[in-house]
Amino acid sequence: MKNSEKIYKMSVAGVYPYYVGKAERKGRSREEVDEIICWLTGYGKDELKAILESDINFETFFRQAPEIHPNASKIKGIICGYRVEEIEDEIVQKVRYLDKLIDELAKGKSMEKILRK
Template identity: 55%
Template structure:
């Protein structure tokens, strides 16, 4: 339980540069990382920037998100050896959803597919 609390109390802002670096290393952009986070959480760019500036913990970031995207349940696959769809803990599942989306971005997946948009 101690380890779980430490993970959730980590600020999103402390991990955010790693998400951006991972994306940029593969030719993607900070704007695309932000788009993914906004899609997942319902934040506007302004409120996302505010949460990063406030050093909001992952636990509070997801608990107080304006509107978690219902399509996030379509995110499946393995992150750190764990199937995201099988995680029972809500906050850990949300963190892994975000990790998975950033992984997909870094792997060159099209943004429409990352954001689980149906083909037009």
């Protein structure tokens, strides 16, 4: 994937408003976006708040994540033209997992399905 370096360096706080905006335009909430991010990464709400007030990039965000949810491997499908389960770069794959989950939220899926319960 050619954009790996660009994705690594993107600020989490810079992308977050787009996630929230996409969710809210479809009648979903910032709280649901936060729940998805915390579920995927293992960060708590306070940790996420601190990250969003900093300039942490996606590479650092995912490398320092307490625990990627064991059910993350159940996230499948196409996002940005790539099949997420086939992305070889682990950081890019995790970013695309998050993109996919936010996409599912915006498409009206239940939180139970999004969080692979």
